[in-house]
Amino acid sequence: MDKKIDRRALRTRRALSQALLSLIVEKGYDAVSVQDIIDRADIGRSTFYAHYTGKEDLLRSGFAALREELRQAKLAHRASPERAGEPLSFSLAMFEHGARYVDQYRAAANGRGGAIMEAEIRRALSELVREELRGLDEAAVSREFVVQFVVSAFLTAFDWWFARKPKLAPAEVDAMFRRLVLGGIGPLAAKPR
Amino acid sequence: MDKKIDRRALRTRRALSQALLSLIVEKGYDAVSVQDIIDRADIGRSTFYAHYTGKEDLLRSGFAALREELRQAKLAHRASPERAGEPLSFSLAMFEHGARYVDQYRAAANGRGGAIMEAEIRRALSELVREELRGLDEAAVSREFVVQFVVSAFLTAFDWWFARKPKLAPAEVDAMFRRLVLGGIGPLAAKPR
DNA sequence: ATGATAATGAACGCGATGTTCGACATCTTC
DNA sequence: GAAGATGTCGAACATCGCGTTCATTATCAT
Numbered sequence: 001m002d003k004k005i006d007r008r009a010l011r012t013r014r015a016l017s018q019a020l021l022s023l024i025v026e027k028g029y030d031a032v033s034v035q036d037i038i039d040r041a042d043i044g045r046s047t048f049y050a051h052y053t054g055k056e057d058l059l060r061s062g063f064a065a066l067r068e069e070l071r072q073a074k075l076a077h078r079a080s081p082e083r084a085g086e087p088l089s090f091s092l093a094m095f096e097h098g099a100r101y102v103d104q105y106r107a108a109a110n111g112r113g114g115a116i117m118e119a120e121i122r123r124a125l126s127e128l129v130r131e132e133l134r135g136l137d138e139a140a141v142s143r144e145f146v147v148q149f150v151v152s153a154f155l156t157a158f159d160w161w162f163a164r165k166p167k168l169a170p171a172e173v174d175a176m177f178r179r180l181v182l183g184g185i186g187p188l189a190a191k192p193r
Numbered sequence: 194m195d196k197k198i199d200r201r202a203l204r205t206r207r208a209l210s211q212a213l214l215s216l217i218v219e220k221g222y223d224a225v226s227v228q229d230i231i232d233r234a235d236i237g238r239s240t241f242y243a244h245y246t247g248k249e250d251l252l253r254s255g256f257a258a259l260r261e262e263l264r265q266a267k268l269a270h271r272a273s274p275e276r277a278g279e280p281l282s283f284s285l286a287m288f289e290h291g292a293r294y295v296d297q298y299r300a301a302a303n304g305r306g307g308a309i310m311e312a313e314i315r316r317a318l319s320e321l322v323r324e325e326l327r328g329l330d331e332a333a334v335s336r337e338f339v340v341q342f343v344v345s346a347f348l349t350a351f352d353w354w355f356a357r358k359p360k361l362a363p364a365e366v367d368a369m370f371r372r373l374v375l376g377g378i379g380p381l382a383a384k385p386r
Numbered sequence: 387a388t389g390a391t392a393a394t395g396a397a398c399g400c401g402a403t404g405t406t407c408g409a410c411a412t413c414t415t416c
Numbered sequence: 417g418a419a420g421a422t423g424t425c426g427a428a429c430a431t432c433g434c435g436t437t438c439a440t441t442a443t444c445a446t
Binding site for chain 2: 390392393394395396
């Protein structure tokens, strides 16, 4: 019975989230002021601060949705028959997901602005990967290190994709990503002669 | 004969750079205001803006030094007999370098603040790695992708090291880093039964 | 010594932040 | 449907950091 969330409050929060998101896509996170947000959302200034401590807080709150979506995308993919026991089963789904939300991710990737966004996305991905890598041999390399390694590689692939080869199909980027993460650089460099 | 740099101007720039650096270590980049900088450097406000467009500009200018130091560390290591043709010859030297400048790197790694710093460090490392990977088989995976992959992995190792296992010796972190980057995850995950 | 260049510091305009408060709207509950 | 709680409004305010201006003074190069 904790559903005591006032409809008005919901309206307000939704409007603010939405306003921020669209503004980020337009101008990038840093360039967005609180004033911009409340103007677009048509919400009073004091109301804004009654809900959030600032734009960073508002931004963060929005990522709950992303995390949920990721989790579902992963489950949906899990259910599919192929790639049953394969490691990193999430990756292709993630690249496809990314292809659909190019704009948002672009804005997030734009280094300058979104340190927070990057951190938040990283967090969401880390959860996924950590779960995925549960049955890992801990002896050689710390598990958390491996998790971060995978997430970084994924984000790198993502950035590179959008910045350099946006024409590539998700499956192609995914193939490169998997090749590097699973097999490392060794096989590539072993071409000295 | 272009050595027309006035001593006064040099003094000023040096004082500002130094002030910023020490302040970053103390409070983190974001928390540092222009006022803080000029107070510590004991430099007039207008003078500051006569030299730099803002604190970001000042910060950037400081990275020329870092890039030089990296380049030299790499050359010095190149000269050493062991590891002649080994790939990623720079990594151990870099980790050792990092161990010496813990404070600065800590401040840089602190996600929130230093998007710029991270970008700048990334740039410096990318140059190194790109050079290192010159003779790479381009067919399978785009070279620039590989470069970014390696740099990300390195930075990840760095962050993880400081945040989680600061007691580890540089050589140990380096071993983990090399293992993952060269061999990938495959070998680790291949322990299902 | 002198003309050029750099540094000073106080003052100002600007834009963004976060808070406060009284009036009004909308929900919940009995 | 009346009452009290909760949410919203909007204007006003204090505060902060930024970047610029300008007349004055110090230091440089020659």
